[in-house]
Amino acid sequence: MRKWRVGTISMGILLIATGFLLILSELRGYNGAVLILRWWPVILIILGLEILAYLAFSKEDQPRIRLDGLSILLTILIILISAGVYGVNSFLKSDFATVFLGEIGYYKNQTIINRSYAIDAGQVNKLQIENSNGQIRVEKYDGQTIKVDAGVLIKNNDEEAAQQIAKDLIEINEGPTLSIFTRDIGLLQGTANYQVTVNYAIKVPKGLEFTINNKNGEIILKNLGGNVQAWAKYGRIEAENIQGDVQLENLFGEIKLQDISGKIEVYNKNGEIFLSNRQVAEEDIILCANQGGSIRVELPGDQQGYFRASAEYGEISMEGFASELEISREETKQYLEGVIGSNVPNINLQTGSGDIILEGILIPE
Numbered sequence: 367m368r369k370w371r372v373g374t375i376s377m378g379i380l381l382i383a384t385g386f387l388l389i390l391s392e393l394r395g396y397n398g399a400v401l402i403l404r405w406w407p408v409i410l411i412i413l414g415l416e417i418l419a420y421l422a423f424s425k426e427d428q429p430r431i432r433l434d435g436l437s438i439l440l441t442i443l444i445i446l447i448s449a450g451v452y453g454v455n456s457f458l459k460s461d462f463a464t465v466f467l468g469e470i471g472y473y474k475n476q477t478i479i480n481r482s483y484a485i486d487a488g489q490v491n492k493l494q495i496e497n498s499n500g501q502i503r504v505e506k507y508d509g510q511t512i513k514v515d516a517g518v519l520i521k522n523n524d525e526e527a528a529q530q531i532a533k534d535l536i537e538i539n540e541g542p543t544l545s546i547f548t549r550d551i552g553l554l555q556g557t558a559n560y561q562v563t564v565n566y567a568i569k570v571p572k573g574l575e576f577t578i579n580n581k582n583g584e585i586i587l588k589n590l591g592g593n594v595q596a597w598a599k600y601g602r603i604e605a606e607n608i609q610g611d612v613q614l615e616n617l618f619g620e621i622k623l624q625d626i627s628g629k630i631e632v633y634n635k636n637g638e639i640f641l642s643n644r645q646v647a648e649e650d651i652i653l654c655a656n657q658g659g660s661i662r663v664e665l666p667g668d669q670q671g672y673f674r675a676s677a678e679y680g681e682i683s684m685e686g687f688a689s690e691l692e693i694s695r696e697e698t699k700q701y702l703e704g705v706i707g708s709n710v711p712n713i714n715l716q717t718g719s720g721d722i723i724l725e726g727i728l729i730p731e
Contacts, residue, residue, distance in 0.1 A: 473521035473561060477528040483514040485540060492543040492575040493568070498550070500564040502580050505588040507569040514538070514546060514568050521561040528560065535564065573609070593628065611649070634659055638720070644729050647671070650712045660720035663713075667726035670707030675715040675722045677701070686726025 490512065495502055500517075507513075516536055522528040539545040548564045563583075573591025583601045587594060593610040596603055599617045611628035614621055621634050623641045629649035632639055635656045642664040653661050660680070667686050675682050682693050682700045691704040700722075715722050 474523050475521070475525050475528065477518075477520040477522060477525060477532065479518045479520075479529075479532045481516045481518065481536065483516075483538060485512040485514065485538070485544060487512045487571050489542055490540075490544045490574065492577070493570065494543055494545045494577045495566065495568070496546070496579045497548045497564055497566065497581070497583065499562060499582040500548075500566070500580075501584045501586070502566045502568075502578055503584075503586040503588075504566075504568045504570065504576065504578070504590065505586075506590055507571060509569065509571045512544065512568065512570050514566065517565040517567075519563040519565075531560065531562075535562065638662070641665075644727075647711055647713070650714070652712070652714045653716070654714075655717040655720055658719040659717060660722070661715050661717050662723045662725070663715065664725050664727050665713075666729050669713075669726060671711045671713045672705050672709045673713045673724070674703045675701060675724065677717050677720065677722050679719040680717060680721040682722045682724075684724040686728075687724075688726075 487510065493504070493512070495504075500519075518532050518535060520528040520532060535549055537545075537547040537549055539547075546566065546568075548562075565583075570590070575592050576587070576590065576594045576596070578585055578587075578594075578596040580597070580601060581599045583598075585596050585598055585601065585603045587596070587605045587608065589607045591609040593612075594605060594608055595613045596605075597615045598619060600619060601616070602619045603614050603616055603621045605612055605614065605622070605626065606624045608625075609627050611631075612623065612626050613631045614623075615633045616637060617635045619634075619637045621632055621637060621639045623630065623632070623639075625642070625644055627645070627649075630641065630647075630651045630653070632641075632653045633656065634654070636658050637655070638659045639653050639655055639661045641651070641653065641662070644666065646666050646669050651663075653663070655661055665687075668688060670688075673684075673691055675684075677700050679698050680700065682702055684690055684693070684702065687706055689706050691702045691706070693700055693702045715724070
């Protein structure tokens with residue numbers, strides 16, 4: 367004869383009720399965990415009724431209550447899990463959660479806003495851009511105005527506050543110097559519990575002087591007329607077809623240059639430097655990878671100048687020019703110095719840890 371263990375019927379009823387509550391929460395949008403926590407005392411009533419029924423219907427002279435330990439354990443687990451879900455849900459809705467989740471880098475929402483500006487280029491002779499996080503892209507186009515397209519992405523735990531922040535995030539000051547700034551999020555809101563990315567795509571109709579500062583993200587400059595200064599901390603810098611002097615500085619990331627007509631001055635603390643010029647350079651070229659990173663330079667085979675190269679921990683190779691300079695070695699260091707043709711311009715390449723490759727290329731006529 368099957369033995370009746372007290373708790374089995376209660377467990378069955380609890381599972382059926384829990385299933386109905388979860389279905390109801392899906393269909394009607396109720397919080398199932400809250401309903402379970404609100405009505406959990408009913409479980410005690412059912413368990414008590416089951417004990418009384420067992421005593422009433424037991425045929426034993428001195429009935430001994432046999433509890434179903436597994437059923438009671440599962441009942442307790444369901445209550446505890448529901449309490450945990452309710453607690454987490456309540457926490458996520460609290461103001462404290464907004465701060466805490468932001469501090470640990472977790473965000474519930476992504477707010478995306480695109481803004482466009484058209485600025486008269488007539489009086490502008492300098493473009494200044496400062497950004498904290500995101501890509502900056504500047505290129506020339508055939509038009510009359512300076513076009514600024516800004517894509518704002520705010521990861522946040524407060525959608526309404528993020529929308530307000532986006533309204534005041536970008537500051538543009540017009541005049542002879544056109545300034546475009548991404549304002550500090552901490553100054554706007556008094557908290558840093560947002561992750562903000564602003565990507566700028568800027569088109570200019572004429573030659574200008576460019577000053578660009580981007581802490582985290584790429585800087586891409588193409589087909590510009592005028593001197594360029596750009597700084598980055600963590601990101602890649604690319605400059606292509608620039609009619610003017612170029613000065614670039616980066617802490618971590620690759621720097622790539624192509625077809626620069628003016629003086630080139632590049633300092634990269636950690637990252638590779640690549641330069642490819644299809645025209646003979648008439649201005650100085652200074653490329654320095656302070657701590658680590660290889661340097662590769664492609665110049666026309668008939669390039670002249672005073673060449674100097676030094677690699678503290680790396681190798682130097684040179685080929686394809688009218689003459690090749692001797693590469694000297696001292697323990698781990700390699701260096702070369704000498705003149706090919708004329709002693710101008712100066713071509714100075716230095717790296718702390720990495721190779722230097724100097725290649726003369728044949729330019730088709």
